[in-house]
Amino acid sequence: xxxxxxxxxxxxxxxxxxxxxxxxxxxxxxxxxxxxxxxxxxxxxxxxxxxxxxxxxxxxxxxxxxxxxxxxxxxxxxxxxxxxxxxxxxxxxxxxxxxxxxxxxxxxxxxxxxxxxxxxxxxxxxxxxxxxxxxxxxxxxxxxxxxxxxxxxxxxxxxxxxxxxxxxxxxxxxxxxxxxxxxxxxxxxxxxxxxxxxxx
Amino acid sequence: xxxxxxxxxxxxxxxxxxxxxxxxxxxxxxxxxxxxxxxxxxxxxxxxxxxxxxxxxxxxxxxxxxxxxxxxxxxxxxxxxxxxxxxxxxxxxxxxxxxxxxxxxxxxxxxxxxxxxxxxxxxxxxxxxxxxxxxxxxxxxxxxxxxxxxxxxxxxxxxxxxxxxxxxxxxxxxxxxxxxxxxxxxxxxxxxxxxxxxxx
Amino acid sequence: xxxxxxxxxxxxxxxxxxxxxxxxxxxxxxxxxxxxxxxxxxxxxxxxxxxxxxxxxxxxxxxxxxxxxxxxxxxxxxxxxxxxxxxxxxxxxxxxxxxxxxxxxxxxxxxxxxxxxxxxxxxxxxxxxxxxxxxxxxxxxxxxxxxxxxxxxxxxxxxxxxxxxxxxxxxxxxxxxxxxxxxxxxxxxxxxxxxxxxxx
Amino acid sequence: xxxxxxxxxxxxxxxxxxxxxxxxxxxxxxxxxxxxxxxxxxxxxxxxxxxxxxxxxxxxxxxxxxxxxxxxxxxxxxxxxxxxxxxxxxxxxxxxxxxxxxxxxxxxxxxxxxxxxxxxxxxxxxxxxxxxxxxxxxxxxxxxxxxxxxxxxxxxxxxxxxxxxxxxxxxxxxxxxxxxxxxxxxxxxxxxxxxxxxxx
Numbered sequence: 150x151x152x153x154x155x156x157x158x159x160x161x162x163x164x165x166x167x168x169x170x171x172x173x174x175x176x177x178x179x180x181x182x183x184x185x186x187x188x189x190x191x192x193x194x195x196x197x198x199x200x201x202x203x204x205x206x207x208x209x210x211x212x213x214x215x216x217x218x219x220x221x222x223x224x225x226x227x228x229x230x231x232x233x234x235x236x237x238x239x240x241x242x243x244x245x246x247x248x249x250x251x252x253x254x255x256x257x258x259x260x261x262x263x264x265x266x267x268x269x270x271x272x273x274x275x276x277x278x279x280x281x282x283x284x285x286x287x288x289x290x291x292x293x294x295x296x297x298x299x300x301x302x303x304x305x306x307x308x309x310x311x312x313x314x315x316x317x318x319x320x321x322x323x324x325x326x327x328x329x330x331x332x333x334x335x336x337x338x339x340x341x342x343x344x345x346x347x348x349x
Numbered sequence: 350x351x352x353x354x355x356x357x358x359x360x361x362x363x364x365x366x367x368x369x370x371x372x373x374x375x376x377x378x379x380x381x382x383x384x385x386x387x388x389x390x391x392x393x394x395x396x397x398x399x400x401x402x403x404x405x406x407x408x409x410x411x412x413x414x415x416x417x418x419x420x421x422x423x424x425x426x427x428x429x430x431x432x433x434x435x436x437x438x439x440x441x442x443x444x445x446x447x448x449x450x451x452x453x454x455x456x457x458x459x460x461x462x463x464x465x466x467x468x469x470x471x472x473x474x475x476x477x478x479x480x481x482x483x484x485x486x487x488x489x490x491x492x493x494x495x496x497x498x499x500x501x502x503x504x505x506x507x508x509x510x511x512x513x514x515x516x517x518x519x520x521x522x523x524x525x526x527x528x529x530x531x532x533x534x535x536x537x538x539x540x541x542x543x544x545x546x547x548x549x
Numbered sequence: 550x551x552x553x554x555x556x557x558x559x560x561x562x563x564x565x566x567x568x569x570x571x572x573x574x575x576x577x578x579x580x581x582x583x584x585x586x587x588x589x590x591x592x593x594x595x596x597x598x599x600x601x602x603x604x605x606x607x608x609x610x611x612x613x614x615x616x617x618x619x620x621x622x623x624x625x626x627x628x629x630x631x632x633x634x635x636x637x638x639x640x641x642x643x644x645x646x647x648x649x650x651x652x653x654x655x656x657x658x659x660x661x662x663x664x665x666x667x668x669x670x671x672x673x674x675x676x677x678x679x680x681x682x683x684x685x686x687x688x689x690x691x692x693x694x695x696x697x698x699x700x701x702x703x704x705x706x707x708x709x710x711x712x713x714x715x716x717x718x719x720x721x722x723x724x725x726x727x728x729x730x731x732x733x734x735x736x737x738x739x740x741x742x743x744x745x746x747x748x749x
Numbered sequence: 750x751x752x753x754x755x756x757x758x759x760x761x762x763x764x765x766x767x768x769x770x771x772x773x774x775x776x777x778x779x780x781x782x783x784x785x786x787x788x789x790x791x792x793x794x795x796x797x798x799x800x801x802x803x804x805x806x807x808x809x810x811x812x813x814x815x816x817x818x819x820x821x822x823x824x825x826x827x828x829x830x831x832x833x834x835x836x837x838x839x840x841x842x843x844x845x846x847x848x849x850x851x852x853x854x855x856x857x858x859x860x861x862x863x864x865x866x867x868x869x870x871x872x873x874x875x876x877x878x879x880x881x882x883x884x885x886x887x888x889x890x891x892x893x894x895x896x897x898x899x900x901x902x903x904x905x906x907x908x909x910x911x912x913x914x915x916x917x918x919x920x921x922x923x924x925x926x927x928x929x930x931x932x933x934x935x936x937x938x939x940x941x942x943x944x945x946x947x948x949x
Contacts, residue, residue: 157444159717160726164437171435213714214450214664220438221451225421227435228428235371235427237364238420244357248917250414251421253865254458255451261661264614265853272872314613317559317848326560359917360926413914414864448717453665461861464814465653472672514813517648517759526760557844564837571835614850620838621825621851627835628828635771637764638820644757650814651821654858655851 161213168216171223175297181281182206185305188279189270190312197312205308205315212262215304218255222296230293245288245295256299263310271306275299361413368416371423375497381481382406385505388479389470390512397512405508405515412462415504418455422496430493445488445495456499463510471506475499561613568616571623575697581681582606585705588679589670590712597712605708605715612662615704618655622696630693645688645695656699663710671706675699761813768816771823775897781881782806785905788879789870790912797912805908805915812862815904818855822896830893845888845895856899863910871906875899 172179183202191197209215228234229242241249256275260267278286278298285298372379383402391397409415428434429442441449456475460467478486478498485498572579583602591597609615628634629642641649656675660667678686678698685698772779783802791797809815828834829842841849856875860867878886878898885898 157440157446158724159441159446159448159721160437161717161721162726164441167435167437213448217441217449217451218454220435221425224434224438225425228433233428233433234424235367235420237360237367238424240357241359241364241417246359248359248413248866248913249417250865251417251455251458253868254418254454257865257868258451258454258665262664264662265658265850265857266848268853268857268868269872269875272869273876275869276873313848317561320558321561324558326562358920358924361917361921362926448666448713450665453668457665457668458865462864464862465650465657465858466648468653468657468668469672469675472669473676475669476673513648517761520758521761524758526762557840559841559846559848560837564841567835567837613848617841617849617851618854620835624834624838625821625825628833633828633833634824635767635820637760637767638824640757641759641764641817646757646759648759648813649817651817651855651858654818654854658851658854 164213164216164220165211168210168219171220172210175223175226175294177281177285177297177301179203179206179210182301182305182308184280185274185282185302186308186312189274189305189309194312194316201312202308205311206304208311209259209262209304209307214262215259215307218258219300219304222252222255222300226293226296229295230291242295243293245286245293249295252296252299255296256303259300259303260306260310263307263314266313267303267306267310270309271303274302274305364413364416364420365411368410368419371420372410375423375426375494377481377485377497377501379403379406379410382501382505382508384480385474385482385502386508386512389474389505389509394512394516401512402508405511406504408511409459409462409504409507414462415459415507418459419500419504422452422455422500426493426496429495430491442495443493445486445493449495452496452499455496456503459500459503460506460510463507463514466513467503467506467510470509471503474502474505564613564616564620565611568610568619571620572610575623575626575694577681577685577697577701579603579606579610582701582705582708584680585674585682585702586708586712589674589705589709594712594716601712602708605711606704608711609659609662609704609707614662615659615707618659619700619704622652622655622700626693626696629695630691642695643693645686645693649695652696652699655696656703659700659703660706660710663707663714666713667703667706667710670709671703674702674705764813764816764820765811768810768819771820772810775823775826775894777881777885777897777901779803779806779810782901782905782908784880785874785882785902786908786912789874789905789909794912794916801912802908805911806904808911809859809862809904809907814862815859815907818859819900819904822852822855822900826893826896829895830891842895843893845886845893849895852896852899855896856903859900859903860906860910863907863914866913867903867906867910870909871903874902874905 180199180203183199183206186202186206187197187199190202210219225234225242229239232239232243234242240246242252245252253275256271260271274282275298282298282302285294285301380399380403383399383406386402386406387397387399390402410419425434425442429439432439432443434442440446442452445452453475456471460471474482475498482498482502485494485501580599580603583599583606586602586606587597587599590602610619625634625642629639632639632643634642640646642652645652653675656671660671674682675698682698682702685694685701780799780803783799783806786802786806787797787799790802810819825834825842829839832839832843834842840846842852845852853875856871860871874882875898882898882902885894885901
């Protein structure tokens with residue numbers, strides 16, 4: 150009934166909310182992603198705080214492209230866990246087949262949101278599997294996180310890129326280079342959502 | 350029983366076979382994809398034959414990365430058609446939401462297999478929706494082809510790139526430039542599968 | 550002297566200024582790029598104004614990744630025009646070799662800044678070469694625009710994506726969907742630079 | 750005179766030869782790249798030989814897309830070394846500016862030639878800078894390798910992907926899975942150039 154009256158229309162808030170809800174249901178906290186960011190960035194910015202890392206993870210997750218990739222990946226993980234995909238795809242995703250690669254492609258669309266400077270950070274955490282990534286890669290749980298582990302690494306890499314861009318703006322302000330008031334906002338405590346970002 | 354004894358191991362032939370089978374089940378023929386290739390390439394190569402176009406489509410489809418993207422995309426289309434995805438993703442894929450974009454990302458991983466020269470051809474057919482693409486975009490059928498229409502355009506664009514590379518090799522041979530015997534094979538009638546390609 | 554005292558430090562304003570200056574020197578106006586945007590988007594948004602198109606082009610050009618690609622591409626065009634590249638690269642860029650493809654790769658890094666939904670628009674204008682793109686492709690002038698024509702098409706495609714995201718936010722507001730004050734800003738007349746954007 | 754008689758025509762062999770020549774002139778040997786491949790792949794394939802690694806590096810370097818990226822990147826490095834780029838670009842490339850990112854974009858077009866499974870390996874070596882990458886990153890030499898170090902890591906990552914695909918074919922043959930004669934060729938000693946590959 151409701152459907153009959155209500156033609157489809159994208160509801161951005163519903164998509165954003167679902168992204169947070171599904172990350173939570175699949176056992177990943179923003180704090181864990183923020184810890185990956187800290188691991189990647191602390192040597193470049195010794196004063197970096199966990200609050201800043203969490204904030205930047207939130208900003209990445211507020212991007213529509215990121216939400217689409219997160220939801221699609223988690224959906225495929227869940228369907229594989231429930232054995233509901235058709236045969237060769239079911240086997241490849243369930244077993245995190247190394248030659249599958251579509252998980253990396255979705256992850257990359259996340260990294261790309263903040264440009265190419267995140268490529269290296271993504272590859273690095275995806276190889277070393279620190280923190281939450283080690284848990285997501287534990288194949289003994291019965292859970293399938295073929296997409297989610299790459300996605301979490303990609304969100305952390307994108308947040309790292311975002312920090313690098315913001316810190317540069319702060320540095321230029323300190324050097325007295327020409328800047329605009331907007332550029333001088335610190336990397337943390339920036340609450341206004343930005344280009345293509347929906348607020349959390 | 351068989352499963353218990355047989356640990357997972359990627360079966361490349363099963364993946365290749367499933368790719369062909371699912372394209373067929375979803376109503377797309379190689380000939381229709383080849384017609385897109387002809388449309389894209391005939392002005393550059395007036396002597397291009399449909400046989401060559403079909404052959405190059407087959408070669409694209411024999412690539413593992415292409416198969417993975419085709420299977421993943423068709424699986425998501427089918428699940429959306431059956432209403433089995435979770436809410437905001439279900440709505441976005443079922444309605445081919447313009448701001449979704451993961452379909453384009455998978456399509457792009459197909460085009461990329463033959464390099465950046467296919468980007469333009471992909472965008473062009475995806476915008477104009479000629480031939481089979483028009484049918485796949487008909488929203489009145491109840492079928493969902495949100496992924497498949499982009500995938501079919503991407504396969505045609507990749508086959509076009511493959512033809513461009515091969516025709517160059519033929520041209521260099523005609524000019525008497527140094528080449529190797531392998532390079533002198535015509536773009537058509539080349540039966541040996543190539544780099545990363547599994548034969549059809 | 551100045552160099553000896555002043556160690557290297559990225560000056561974002563200098564990079565942004567150079568981007569505008571070089572586009573101007575190479576004969577491309579923001580208005581011409583905005584005309585491509587209008588061509589691509591007017592059928593979706595009949596009320597779209599040239600002011601909005603120009604504004605969105607400016608926002609795209611304020612992104613660091615876009616500036617880096619624009620400057621690198623124009624530099625290679627100029628060096629090819631002056632005959633200063635080493636042989637096979639000189640020939641390929643000077644003659645806009647179809648199998649070169651690095652120009653498309655740079656262009657794509659621009660489109661990607663606003664996500665995958667711009668892929669199609671990029672391919673479409675790059676194939677049809679309307680307006681300014683036709684002039685940039687005129688090989689009889691002695692000028693080399695192998696990179697610039699792809700870059701201009703990519704900026705227009707990215708601006709189109711930006712408009713699509715903004716218009717969705719406006720539409721959701723009109724539907725009374727939950728939103729934040731920031732989301733309700735119109736696509737035009739938005740002056741605050743955004744995420745990763747430096748003001749012009 | 751020669752120019753007047755000889756219209757431009759792509760000479761694939763000249764492009765391939767220049768790629769090898771310029772890598773050599775910039776001080777990078779195939780053996781050093783092969784050592785990165787060994788580092789990345791030996792834990793997965795204990796029997797992997799240096800001969801196989803060198804062979805797979807050669808196969809990657811025989812791809813047209815790879816050659817175009819290598820030549821373009823080295824050209825920009827050399828021009829930066831000679832101080833011949835225009836100001837903000839000169840500074841960014843000369844100083845390997847972390848927020849520049851076009852070097853990573855070119856590198857990525859190389860990794861992509863063998864699909865998304867190489868993303869991780871690229872990021873990993875690019876972060877850790879083992880072997881030849883450490884030397885290329887030594888900023889005290891006066892040489893500029895802003896592009897080349899990313900390119901070398903990308904070639905190694907692509908060669909790793911190629912090995913992974915080939916080893917799978919060998920494994921399937923050993924398991925008695927259906928295959929074609931072409932698939933059964935070992936990863937090493939495969940001399941026929943392949944799809945889009947020009948022989949060395």
